[in-house]
Amino acid sequence: MIDFHCHLDLMDDPKKVVRELEDAQAYVLSVTTTPKAFPKTSRLVKKDGRIRTALGYHPQLVAERADELPLFERMLGETRYVGEVGLDGGKEFASSKNSQSKVFTTILSLCSSHGSKIISIHSRHAASAVLDQLADHPKCGIPVLHWFTGTQNELERAIRMGCWFSVGVPMLRSKKGIAALKTIPNERILTETDAPFASTNVTASLTAAAKGLAKIWGVDVKEANSRLKSNLANLIA
Template identity: 30%
Template sequence: MLIDTHCHLDFPDFEAERDAIVARAHAAGVGQMVTISTRVKKFPQILAIAEKYPTVFCSVGTHPHNADEELDVTVEELVRLSEHPRVVAIGEAGLDYFYDNAPREAQVEGLRNHIAAARLTGLPLVIHSRAADEDMAAILTEETGKGAFPFLLHCFSSGAELARIGVELGGYVSFSGILTFPKSVELREIAKTVPTERMLVETDAPYLAPKPFRGKRNEPAYVAHTAAVLAETLGLTEAEIAAITTENAFRIFSKMPRV
């Protein structure tokens, strides 16, 4: 069994055929999925999806692109919403200096609020980090010094140093379809340095479809292709990488039951 640890089933791309998408995921061996929140103010929609499908769970949080729009969402509110049994993570939150859709100071403030919620709840923080390696490493190091919190670096496409620091601080590293791209040689080399007990797989669907679907809409079923490339990269069998990443997912998403 595989677990897609990061997808966005609430996005309009899936509206017309969500039942079929979940069914295709199951047929591909994807036993469970975590659909990730990007806007707390749209949390009811994502929660409704997690409540409808027994194999789908969700998070609660604000994407860095929208950080300045939701700074009024308090740590206490994140903690309260996370008490729902279908909520297994905080986020996604983080820093995106590539697009800079929100002021950087708002992104930092939002990230620190989500870290506080993760620390209080014990739920893992799903971290989005793009073109912000140094600031992300500094914040994670500083905040961990205030008190440990579980976290994962989702859709990892950063440098080797952030991967190293993340793992040293107790975090996990999640690989998406980017790992399968021909030009992702450096990323595959980084994957070899991540302890197997700290790696996860995801789709980030509807984005970043892996080979051979690159350029098309991604969906949870396709996480099998990323897992296959990760297995090849590490010299493992697909069955071995499925067992490893699934066990890791249950470890970090400790609130998620084995359905």
């Protein structure tokens, strides 16, 4: 069971969810939305466990958290994982477009100078802009596009660039999402929940996602889970 994008610190009862995930022996990437959230969120889990905490700077919060970039830079050396970061092109965040771009550029530059990072990326209504920035920072690490909703051309470009993708139940329930999953190489897919935003029951959502991928791939659920576990091992190797 793999959840490569969830917000443990934003769950109603984070400690309870952590216990459930540990009991399920799930592999989890616990993303954060601000640099200030990273230390406390890291303390929710065991350092040697299967849950890893990512250092994040959510594009939707950049405008109100502009002073946290130095903090992000100071803490980047503490983790191999970065997320949730990226760009949001939604109309409601148009006023922060320039700030988002500057912060994301700085983050990718920092990742390049700190060695390869694994980066969980938000690209809502901004897929081309995100891919342009990734192309400008080829040594930033491995980009994992979270809940990708770009066009077919943008998807194909992301695949050519070597991007990975984390997918959840919402993608598996839409025609566009299913079409995308038939295009993405199987070996570059991981499951996610985006809890608590897209799901409040993490284990049930991951089970449903694995079943959905199994159907698309034409295999049984056991084989789908085996592929996902192999994918994760290759990503973090």
